[in-house]
Amino acid sequence: xxxxxxxxxxxxxxxxxxxxxxxxxxxxxxxxxxxxxxxxxxxxxxxxxxxxxxxxxxxxxxxxxxxxxxxxxxxxxxxxxxxxxxxxxxxxxxxxxxxxxxxxxxxxxxxxxxxxxxxxxxxxxxxxxxxxxxxxxxxxxxxxxxxxxxxxxxxxxxxxxxxxxxxxxxxxxxxxxxxxxxxxxxxxxxxxxxxxxxxxxxxxxxxxxxxxxxxxxxxxxxxxxxxxxxxxxxxxxxxxxxxxxxxxxxxxxxxxxxxxxxxxxxxxxxxxxxxxxxxxxxxxxxxxxxxxxxxxxxxxxxxxxxxxxxxxxxxxxxxxxxxxxxxxxxxxxxxxxxxxxxxxxxxxxxxxxxxxxxxxxxxxxxxxxxxxxxxxxxxxxxxxxxxxxxxxxxxxxxxxxxxxxxxxxxxxxxxxxxxxxxxxxxxxxxxxxxxxxxxxxxxxxxxxxxxxxxxxxxxxxxxxxxxxxxxxxxxxxxxxx
Numbered sequence: 001x002x003x004x005x006x007x008x009x010x011x012x013x014x015x016x017x018x019x020x021x022x023x024x025x026x027x028x029x030x031x032x033x034x035x036x037x038x039x040x041x042x043x044x045x046x047x048x049x050x051x052x053x054x055x056x057x058x059x060x061x062x063x064x065x066x067x068x069x070x071x072x073x074x075x076x077x078x079x080x081x082x083x084x085x086x087x088x089x090x091x092x093x094x095x096x097x098x099x100x101x102x103x104x105x106x107x108x109x110x111x112x113x114x115x116x117x118x119x120x121x122x123x124x125x126x127x128x129x130x131x132x133x134x135x136x137x138x139x140x141x142x143x144x145x146x147x148x149x150x151x152x153x154x155x156x157x158x159x160x161x162x163x164x165x166x167x168x169x170x171x172x173x174x175x176x177x178x179x180x181x182x183x184x185x186x187x188x189x190x191x192x193x194x195x196x197x198x199x200x201x202x203x204x205x206x207x208x209x210x211x212x213x214x215x216x217x218x219x220x221x222x223x224x225x226x227x228x229x230x231x232x233x234x235x236x237x238x239x240x241x242x243x244x245x246x247x248x249x250x251x252x253x254x255x256x257x258x259x260x261x262x263x264x265x266x267x268x269x270x271x272x273x274x275x276x277x278x279x280x281x282x283x284x285x286x287x288x289x290x291x292x293x294x295x296x297x298x299x300x301x302x303x304x305x306x307x308x309x310x311x312x313x314x315x316x317x318x319x320x321x322x323x324x325x326x327x328x329x330x331x332x333x334x335x336x337x338x339x340x341x342x343x344x345x346x347x348x349x350x351x352x353x354x355x356x357x358x359x360x361x362x363x364x365x366x367x368x369x370x371x372x373x374x375x376x377x378x379x380x381x382x383x384x385x386x387x388x389x390x391x392x393x394x395x396x397x398x399x400x401x402x403x404x405x406x407x408x409x410x411x412x413x414x415x416x417x418x419x420x421x422x423x424x425x426x427x428x429x430x431x432x433x434x435x436x437x438x439x440x441x442x443x444x445x446x447x448x449x450x451x452x453x454x455x456x457x458x459x460x461x462x463x464x465x466x467x468x469x470x471x472x473x474x475x476x477x478x479x480x481x
Contacts, residue, residue: 015205019198024191035183042175048122050168051129054142057092058127058161062146065096065104065157072098072148072157074105090164093134099148099155110134110160113143138165204228208236220247270297323362323451325475328372328400329354329393331365335372336391339380347385350376355394361472363451371447372402375468378441379406383465399453399473407465411457444470 064075074096095106111132120127126145131138141162148157208227222240225233271294278290336352343350361368372391379389387407394401448455448470456469 016198016202019202020191020195023194023198024187027190027194028187031183031187035179038179038183039176042179043172046168046171046175050140050163050171051120051142052123054129054140054161054163055123055125055127055144057094058142058144058159059125061094061096061161062144062157062159065146065148065159067148067150067153070150070152072096072104072155090166093139093162095158095160097158097160099153099157104157106160107134110162111139111141113141113158113160117143132162134162139163140165140168201229205232208232220244220250323364325360326363326365326368327359328361328368328402328472329359331368332372332391332393332402335369335376338373339376342377343380343389346380346383348380348383349388350380351388351390353390353392353394357395359393359395359400360475361400361451362475363472367447367450371444371470372404374441374444375402375404375470379404379408379466379468382406383408387465396471399471402470402472404468405460405465407460410459410464410466444468 061074066073066075093107093110095108095110096104098104111134113128114130117128117130120129128143130141130143132141133139139162141160144159146157146159148155204227208223211223211227220243222243223236225236225240228236274290274294274297278287278294281287281290332354333352336350340350376389376391383389383406389407390403390405392401392403392405445455451472453470453472456471458467458469459465460467
């Protein structure tokens with residue numbers, strides 16, 4: 001079971017849903033904050049309005065307070081508070097206190113003014129507003145200090161007018177309901193607009209999806225980047241690049257199938273002819289000769305099939321190569337040991353010249369072995385008996401150089417670019433080795449390209465034969481690329 005650290009990443013989900021969520025949820029939070037702020041401001045404005053009305057009633061009472069015969073009196077008819085009472089849903093209480101703290105008129109048990117209540121700065125009057133509880137109900141009270149005097153005395157009377165909070169609470173509920181209703185309608189309207197806006201903005205992506213889905217399987221042409229927004233065009237460019245690589249892969253597969261069928265058709269036809277001859281032959285010696293020919297043709301077909309499979313594996317495995325440090329000198333030494341019997345059989349002097357300097361390159365050891373083996377095998381096959389083949393590995397400025405030199409027929413300058421094409425064979429190579437496949441240098445070219453190496457063909461020592469040089473970049477340069 002895979003560990004949690006290697007678990008598959010979670011799919012991001014719907015783009016439309018994420019856009020709506022990131023737009024509407026913050027909007028709802030901001031609207032809720034705005035609703036709370038508006039509600040507080042409205043309540044504060046309502047309290048100020050009610051306090052102003054309460055102060056007006058207090059002043060109306062204060063105008064009817066006077067001093068008569070050395071006593072504070074209050075002429076407070078009910079009509080003085082009637083106009084105020086008709087505008088409220090609660091009850092009104094009042095109290096007039098004389099100079100010595102005696103109750104002159106009103107409700108004597110009305111709660112007194114707390115000592116820590118400051119004077120209101122909103123009005124040009126000595127008035128204080130405070131909350132209290134009276135007869136089991138919360139009340140809001142205005143306490144006004146009113147100067148009174150006559151010829152015999154002067155002082156300050158206290159006029160208190162209180163009202164229950166029923167009207168204020170009704171106003172608060174009304175403000176809250178109206179605010180919530182307006183904000184909810186606004187959120188609904190904005191959410192609707194955002195939904196349509198997101199749908200409109202994402203329409204080009206839906207058009208792109210439809211355009212890709214309705215394409216024929218064989219249509220790998222580029223998608224028009226003008227179909228989508230500027231921010232999405234890099235994605236479309238990446239899609240076009242991927243389809244171009246897919247076109248190249250499909251073309252490579254088709255070319256491989258065509259080449260393989262063409263190249264295998266000849267040895268298979270020869271095998272069929274040889275088998276028919278063997279069936280008609282009665283002479284055992286002749287039949288043995290035909291069977292030996294069949295064995296040789298089979299070996300050639302196997303060699304061709306192996307080369308084709310190697311070429312296909314290299315072409316389709318470049319993206320999965322994991323480079324590791326590889327000693328090119330060790331690879332060349334191993335190839336020399338493997339091909340020594342073939343060189344001895346042909347009477348060819350096979351030599352290895354590997355410098356003691358570091359010959360490490362970054363690559364895949366199996367592919368590097370295939371590269372060196374193809375170069376060395378070609379050199380041995382095309383070098384006549386009594387010739388020489390030399391493998392050289394040395395470090396030089398810019399990387400590690402692999403050289404394979406032989407004393408064979410070489411390659412004409414006009415063929416130097418063509419010999420790396422699959423199945424192409426120069427005239428000199430056809431004469432030296434008629435049974436070749438023409439795939440060796442194509443395999444070398446692909447492996448070198450995978451490792452960032454450069455290929456060079458030239459004359460061998462003393463101007464004879466062929467020299468193939470493969471320059472591999474230093475490990476640091478390969479990583480930088």
